[in-house]
Amino acid sequence: MELGSNVNENNFKSIRARGGLNIGLNARTSEKLAFALLTLSAMTTAGFVVIILAYIIYNGYSAISIEFLTEMPRMRMTQGGIYPAIVGTVYLIIGSMAAALPTGIMAAVYLNEYAGENRTTWLIEMAISNLAGTPSVVFGLFGLALFVKYFGFGSSLLASCLTLSLLIIPVIIRSTQEALIAVPNEYRESSLALGISKWQTIRHVVLPAAIPGIVTGTILSIGRVAGETAPILLTGAAYFLPRLPDSIYSGFMALPYHLFVLATSGTNITQTRPLQYGTALVLLMIVLGLNLIAVLIRRHYRQKLKI
């Protein structure tokens, strides 16, 4: 009996080894291996995020205090706070959004609601995707040539705001377009069927329905403005300026450039490390906070749609 069953098992094994079943076995092993590698890759990517965030938060939180957030830098930026840099970044956000938001939304409305399929539309679409892919330092050069030099704004808040607005116009157009595409055509058709004009339909039906998507895109581009360094470096950010900008033509400090200066060319780089971590953390909090708000808005409205 025992012997017999052994033989049977061996026979079965040899059949498996010789026959087509063998391929199935190998395929399963390689699938396991491949899936393990793919999982590992995704976890590695997430791991980078965790490590970078954890490191900055761990080292930065002890540097942050009310004084750090509300005081001017002192002693050649080796002490004191980052107040002017925070204010500068807020001014940059307000200025560039004021210019980019109406422009971006209007362009997106045209492209999605009016434009036909013709050469002009193709040209506009091509321009947008190219602007979206143009490096920020090139925008910086352009801002320097056009706003600082040609228009004579000088190295100023105005020049930097306008330069940054050019950088985010494609982002706003793209996210607004996506939001508009998601509005069901029935909305438009039923409104038009009621005899309401096209513009009235867009203003009172389409745009309100697209607001969550537009807001999400806007918040994400605010994050982009807060973090960009190269364009403002070329068009108006000041190395050190212990006062707030008093007009749109004055220079300004901003968080990302301040971090760069402290970390690479400040006085006593190693001694000011805590200030650097603190600045990095404040910048990171602003950008990630904005991202979080965007995610929450999106989730909120997605759930609302489901109901």
Add this chain to the structure above:
Amino acid sequence: MFNRNYKEKTIESVLFSVSVLTVVILFLICLFLFRDSLLLFKETSLLDFLTGKFWYPTSVNRQFGLLPLLLGSLIVTAGAIIFAVPLGIASAIYISEIAPPKVAEALKPFIEILAGIPSVVFGFFGLVILVPIVKDLFNLPTGQTALTGSIMLGIMSLPTIITISEDAISSVPSTIKHGSLALGATRWQTIYKVIVPAALSGISAAVMLGIGRAIGETMTLMMVTGNTAVIPSFPEGILDPVRTMTATIALEMGEVPQGSAHFHALFAVGTVLFIITFLINLIADLIKKRYRFKVD
């Protein structure tokens, strides 16, 4: 009625003019970059600029050779792409094909955060963490090397590669996928023999855009690559400091007198960068168009 039509027409033309503004901006960028670049060629010939091996903008015998900067950009970008492309595509496959829906949903915010971290924060992290590690690991005089830049840049281009590849992978029709599974192929065989080939043009577009993102990055590289403008040797030059085109513009623009030859040389470098990214975007766009056509 006439009044209302008139108003509608006016609004449409206003909206049209605003969208044409994007074309105008692109045109102005070309115009202003080219205008200031051309002034360089009064001093140096175009050929000398493009093939010059030395970037000595401030010495007595000043030379504006693009090669060290161009090769610096290329070596750092190549290094970044070599590890970011496999890692990014693998992550995208995991998220769209393998991960349980809950895990995939949990992973997406990580990628959004990675995309949101400002480049100067990446640079700072690289400077205080990665630079010492690279220095000790390879026993180098400085940890500010092309490799350090490549690693940071690779991490930074992951979100671009992952998001766009994932889009391409998830838009492969599920009928194809189910067909393959029904024929007895395993999930992995279906992924690498059916899904990935079907999404290949979308994935290639993702890679192109990742390269575009990497080659245009400024702040991070300025902080971690050491900024030495010499032609990098290959492959051991990966452990030497390099200087990219972007870093050169950002570093030197603050110190040059406006209107000098050096000033115009930096614009010429910017123009080269602009042309490179323009071409990369164009290729990515063409690939994407073909891909859409195929799916239809």
